Amino acid sequence: MMEKMVFGRYIPGDSFVHRLDPRSKLIFVFIFIAAVFLANSTLSYALLLAFTLLSILASKVRIGFLIGGLKPVMFLIAFTFLLHIFFTKEGDLLFELGFLKIYEEGLRQGIYISVRFLVLVLMTSLLTLTTSPISITDGLEVLLNPLKKVKFPVHELALMMSISLRFIPTLMDETDKILKAQLARGSDISSGTMKERVQAVVPLLVPLFVSAFKRAEDLAIAMEVRGYRGGEGRTRYRQLKWDWRDTTALLILLAVIIALWFLRG
Amino acid sequence: MERILSLQDIRFSYTPDDPDSRFAVDGVSFDMQAGEWIAVVGHNGSGKSTLARLIIGLLFPQEGTVGLFGDPLTEDNLWEKRSQMGMVFQNPDNQFVGATVQDDVAFALENNGIPFGEMTLRVQNALEQVKMDTFLDHEPHHLSGGQKQRVAIAGALALRPRLLILDEATSMLDPQGREEVIRVILELREKTGLSVISITHDLEEALLADRVVIMNGGRKFAEGTPQDVFLKGEALTALGLDLPFAMRLSALLKEQGIPTEPGTMTERKLVEQLWTLHSNR
Amino acid sequence: MDIALEQVGYTYAAGTPFQKRALHDVNVRIPSGSYTAIIGHTGSGKSTLLQHLNGLLKPTAGRVRIGDTEVTKETKGKQLKPVRRKVGIVFQFPEHQLFEETVLKDVMFGPLNFGVQEEEAKARALRWINRLGLPEGTAEKSPFDLSGGQMRRVAIAGVLAMEPDVLVLDEPTAGLDPAGRKEIMDLFYELHEQRDMTTILVTHSMEDAARYADHMIVMHDGTDVLQGPPGEVFGDAERLAGWRLGVPRTVSFQRLYEEGAGLPHGPAALTEEQLASYLAAHLGEGGSAS
Ligand SMILES: Nc1ncnc2c1ncn2[C@@H]1O[C@H](COP(=O)(O)OP(=O)(O)OP(=O)(O)O)[C@@H](O)[C@H]1O
Ligand SMILES: Nc1ncnc2c1ncn2[C@@H]1O[C@H](COP(=O)(O)OP(=O)(O)OP(=O)(O)O)[C@@H](O)[C@H]1O
Ligand SMILES: [Mg+2]
Ligand SMILES: [Mg+2]
Numbered sequence: 001m002m003e004k005m006v007f008g009r010y011i012p013g014d015s016f017v018h019r020l021d022p023r024s025k026l027i028f029v030f031i032f033i034a035a036v037f038l039a040n041s042t043l044s045y046a047l048l049l050a051f052t053l054l055s056i057l058a059s060k061v062r063i064g065f066l067i068g069g070l071k072p073v074m075f076l077i078a079f080t081f082l083l084h085i086f087f088t089k090e091g092d093l094l095f096e097l098g099f100l101k102i103y104e105e106g107l108r109q110g111i112y113i114s115v116r117f118l119v120l121v122l123m124t125s126l127l128t129l130t131t132s133p134i135s136i137t138d139g140l141e142v143l144l145n146p147l148k149k150v151k152f153p154v155h156e157l158a159l160m161m162s163i164s165l166r167f168i169p170t171l172m173d174e175t176d177k178i179l180k181a182q183l184a185r186g187s188d189i190s191s192g193t194m195k196e197r198v199q200a201v202v203p204l205l206v207p208l209f210v211s212a213f214k215r216a217e218d219l220a221i222a223m224e225v226r227g228y229r230g231g232e233g234r235t236r237y238r239q240l241k242w243d244w245r246d247t248t249a250l251l252i253l254l255a256v257i258i259a260l261w262f263l264r265g
Numbered sequence: 266m267e268r269i270l271s272l273q274d275i276r277f278s279y280t281p282d283d284p285d286s287r288f289a290v291d292g293v294s295f296d297m298q299a300g301e302w303i304a305v306v307g308h309n310g311s312g313k314s315t316l317a318r319l320i321i322g323l324l325f326p327q328e329g330t331v332g333l334f335g336d337p338l339t340e341d342n343l344w345e346k347r348s349q350m351g352m353v354f355q356n357p358d359n360q361f362v363g364a365t366v367q368d369d370v371a372f373a374l375e376n377n378g379i380p381f382g383e384m385t386l387r388v389q390n391a392l393e394q395v396k397m398d399t400f401l402d403h404e405p406h407h408l409s410g411g412q413k414q415r416v417a418i419a420g421a422l423a424l425r426p427r428l429l430i431l432d433e434a435t436s437m438l439d440p441q442g443r444e445e446v447i448r449v450i451l452e453l454r455e456k457t458g459l460s461v462i463s464i465t466h467d468l469e470e471a472l473l474a475d476r477v478v479i480m481n482g483g484r485k486f487a488e489g490t491p492q493d494v495f496l497k498g499e500a501l502t503a504l505g506l507d508l509p510f511a512m513r514l515s516a517l518l519k520e521q522g523i524p525t526e527p528g529t530m531t532e533r534k535l536v537e538q539l540w541t542l543h544s545n546r
Numbered sequence: 547m548d549i550a551l552e553q554v555g556y557t558y559a560a561g562t563p564f565q566k567r568a569l570h571d572v573n574v575r576i577p578s579g580s581y582t583a584i585i586g587h588t589g590s591g592k593s594t595l596l597q598h599l600n601g602l603l604k605p606t607a608g609r610v611r612i613g614d615t616e617v618t619k620e621t622k623g624k625q626l627k628p629v630r631r632k633v634g635i636v637f638q639f640p641e642h643q644l645f646e647e648t649v650l651k652d653v654m655f656g657p658l659n660f661g662v663q664e665e666e667a668k669a670r671a672l673r674w675i676n677r678l679g680l681p682e683g684t685a686e687k688s689p690f691d692l693s694g695g696q697m698r699r700v701a702i703a704g705v706l707a708m709e710p711d712v713l714v715l716d717e718p719t720a721g722l723d724p725a726g727r728k729e730i731m732d733l734f735y736e737l738h739e740q741r742d743m744t745t746i747l748v749t750h751s752m753e754d755a756a757r758y759a760d761h762m763i764v765m766h767d768g769t770d771v772l773q774g775p776p777g778e779v780f781g782d783a784e785r786l787a788g789w790r791l792g793v794p795r796t797v798s799f800q801r802l803y804e805e806g807a808g809l810p811h812g813p814a815a816l817t818e819e820q821l822a823s824y825l826a827a828h829l830g831e832g833g834s835a836s
Pocket of ligand 3: 313314315432433
C-alpha cells in the first residue's frame with residue numbers, strides 16, 4: 001500500500017519543471033497557494049484548473065500515476081464535495097429525491113471547493129515529485145537565510161532535515177528486521193486485548209530507540225572527524241543556479257494572478 | 266624520514282572519577298613514520314577503537330601526550346591537525362552524512378571551507394581513487410556495504426590527509442566487499458604513499474602491514490614487523506587472537522612429522538617449501 | 547523435523563512498481579538432524595529463504611513444508627506460531643533485538659511467549675545464560691551494560707531458551723574477534739551433536755561451511771543451484787567461481803600444492819587437520835600417497 005503513495009515521493013526526471021531551481025519552485029508554490037484564494041468565479045476556477053494541468057504537462061509526470069497515487073486524497077475531496085452539496089440550501093432547487101435535495105448554490109460551492117482542494121494538492125505534489133527532498137532542503141535553507149540575522153538556526157535545521165531524510169529508509173529496514181526478530185521469538189502484535197497489544201510494542205520500540213541513538217552517536221562522531229563544527233566558515237557543494245527558466249516560471253505565474261484578478265466575480 | 270605520530274605513555278579511562286575503573290588504554294607508546302602502514306590487532310574490548318579516538322582527538326588522554334606531525338595535540342590545534350587526518354569506521358550506514366555519494370564526499374571539504382571550484386575537482390578525484398566515480402548521484406540505500414565503505418574512504422581522501430585511520434572498516438562486509446575495500450587501500454598505498462593505521466581482526470590483512478601493534482586489555486602487548494610479532498605463536502592464541510593460516514598449517518604439519526622453516530607466514534612461502542620437499546622425496 | 551521447499555518463489559512488494567523478485571523456483575530439502583550450510587553471494591536470496599523456514603515470510607509461489615505443517619501464500623498468521631516455537635532463528639547482529647531491563651527477563655521472553663510456565667522459563671533462562679559462558683551475575687544486569695560480544699551471547703541464549711528443534715543461524719559471528727567466533731561456532735556444533743538439533747547456517751565463510759556442515763545448499767540469483775555434501779560442493783572450484791563463490795582456504799592451498807607438484811586433484815580437504823594429514827601422506831616417509 002505504502003508503495004503506491006505519491007505524497008512526498010520524488011521521481012527523477014529531466015523536464016522543464018524538474019530543472020527549475022528549488023527556490024523558484026518553492027516561491028512559486030507558496031504564491032500559488034495564496035493566489036488560489038483569489039478565485040471566486042467559475043471562470044477563475046477554470047483558469048486555476050487549466051493552469052495546474054498545464055504545469056503537470058510541463059513536468060512530464062504521468063497524470064494517471066498522479067491521480068492513482070492521490071486516491072486517499074481524492075476520497076477526502078469527494079467527501080467535502082458531498083458535504084457541500086447536501087448542506088447548502090440556497091439558490092434554485094435542481095434535484096429532489098425523497099430527503100435528498102440538491103440546490104444550485106450547493107453544487108456550485110461543492111465544485112469550487114473541490115477544485116480549490118484539488119489544485120492545491122496537485123501543485124504541492126508536483127513540487128515534491130519533481131524536486132528531490134535534498135534540493136527542497138537546500139532551497140529552504142537559502143530562502144530562509146535572512147532569518148539567521150535574528151539567530152534562527154537555519155543551517156542546523158536544514159542539516160537536520162537532510163539527515164533525517166537520509167535515514168528514513170535505513171530506519172524502515174531496521175524496523176522490519178526487529179519486528180521479524182521478535183516475531184520469531186513468539187511476540188504477537190496482531191492479536192490479544194488492547195493492553196496486550198500495547199505491551200507487544202515495547203519489544204519493538206526499545207530496540208528501535210537504542211539503535212537510533214547508536215546511529216546518531218556514530219554519525220555525530222563521523223561528522224566531527226570530518227571537521228564539522230557548525231555552519232560558520234563552511235562552503236557549499238550544492239550550488240543553486242537561478243536561470244531564465246526560473247524567471248519565466250515566476251512571470252507566467254504573475255500573468256495568471258493578474259488574469260485571476262480580472263476574472264473575479 | 267618524518268615522524269608523523271608519536272604516542273607517549275598515554276592512559277585513558279572512560280570513567281576517571283570511579284575509583285575502581287579500568288583504563289581502556291593503559292600506558293601505550295609507539296611512533297609512526299610517514300608512509301608507514303601499521304595494523305592494530307587485539308581481542309574485543311582491548312582498546313583499539315579508544316586508541317584511534319585518542320589519535321584523532323575525539324578523546325584526550327588523562328596522562329601522556331599524542332604527538333601529531335611534530336607537535337603535541339591540544340584543544341587549540343585540534344581542528345587543524347584533524348584536517349590532516351581521515352578516519353573510516355566500522356558501520357557503513359552510520360557514517361554516510363550526505364544525501365548522495367558526491368554530497369557525502371564533499372562534506373569534509375565544505376566543513377573546511379574549500380572553494381566550490383576546487384571542491385568539484387577533489388570530489389571527482391577522490392571518487393576515481395576508490396573507483397566510485399560513476400556513482401555520483403546514487404543514494405546510500407542503493408549501495409552495497411563495500412561501495413558505501415569505498416565512498417567513506419573517498420570522503421576521507423578528499424581532504425588529502427597525511428594519515429588515514431581505518432577502524433575495522435571491513436568487518437561488517439561480505440568477502441566480496443572486503444576484497445574491494447582492501448584492493449582500494451593497497452592501491453592507494455602504492456600510488457600515494459599514504460600513512461595508514463588499520464585496526465582489524467583479519468590477520469591476513471595484518472600481514473600486509475609494515476608493522477603490527479598487538480593490544481591486550483588496554484596495554485600494548487607487542488609491536489614489530491608481522492614476522493617478529495607472529496613468531497610469538499602460542500602467546501597470541503592465548504590472548505584470543507588467531508595466527509595466519511600458513512602458521513597454523515605449519516604447526517599441524519610439524520605434528521605429523523613434516524618440518525617447515527620456522528616463521529613461515531605466507532601461503533606462498535609455505536607451498537614453495539612443500540614443493541621442494543615433494544621433489545626431493 | 548524435515549523441512550522442504552517446493553517450487554518456492556518470493557517477490558517483495560509484489561504488484562507495485564517497486565516489486566523485486568528475490569526467490570524463484572527454489573526446491574530444497576533439509577533433512578532432520580542435519581547441519582546444513584547455505585552459501586551464496588550477496589543478494590542471492592539467502593536471508594529471504596531463511597525467513598521462510600519459520601513462516602516469517604509466506605511464499606508468493608509454491609509451498610514450504612515444515613515437519614507436518616504446510617505453508618503457502620494462503621496460510622493464516624495464527625497457524626504459524628507453533629512453527630515458530632519449533633524453529634528458532636538467530637538473526638544477523640541479534641543483539642539488536644534486546645529490550646528488557648535485565649538479561650534474565652530478555653532470555654525468558656521467548657519461552658513465555660510460547661506458553662512455558664514462569665518457573666520453568668526462569669530455570670531455562672538461567673541454564674542457557676550459564677551455558678553460553680556468561681559470567682556469574684550477568685542475569686541480573688541490564689543487557690545494555692554488557693560488551694558487544696556478551697550482548698550477542700545473551701541474544702543467542704534468548705533463542706536457545708525456546709529449545710527449538712531446528713536452529714537457524716544467519717551469519718551469527720559477524721563482527722566478533724577470532725576467539726569469540728570459534729567459541730560460538732563450536733557451541734552450536736556441540737548442541738547439534740548432543741541434542742541432534744537440526745542446524746541451518748547461512749554464512750559467507752567457506753571455512754565454517756566446510757568445517758561444520760554435512761550438507762550444503764548453494765544459492766545463486768534467487769534460486770538453488772547445487773545441493774550436496776561439502777566435499778562435493780567444494781570439489782569443483784571453477785563451478786563455484788561461476789556463482790561468484792570461492793573455496794575454503796584449505797582447498798585453495800591444497801590445489802595450489804597439487805598443481806605445483808604435478809599431482810592430480812585429491813578429495814577436497816575440508817579442515818586444516820584434514821589438509822595436514824593429506825599433505826603428510828604425500829610427503830611422509832616413503833612418500834606413498836594414500
Ligand atoms: N563510550 C564508552 N563508555 C564507556 N566505556 C567504553 C566506551 N567505549 C568503550 N568502552 C570500554 O573501553 C574498553 C575498550 O573498548 P574499545 O571500544 O576501545 O575496544 P576495541 O578494541 O575497539 O573492541 P572491538 O574489537 O570490540 O571494537 C572496553 O572495556 C569498553 O567496554
Ligand atoms: N525488504 C525487502 N524489500 C525489497 N527487496 C528486498 C528486501 N529484502 C531483500 N530484498 C532483495 O531481495 C534480494 C535477496 O536478498 P537477501 O537479503 O535474501 O540476500 P542475501 O543472500 O541474504 O544477501 P546477503 O549475503 O547480502 O545477506 C536482493 O536483491 C535484495 O535487494
Ligand atoms: Mg572497536
Ligand atoms: Mg542476508
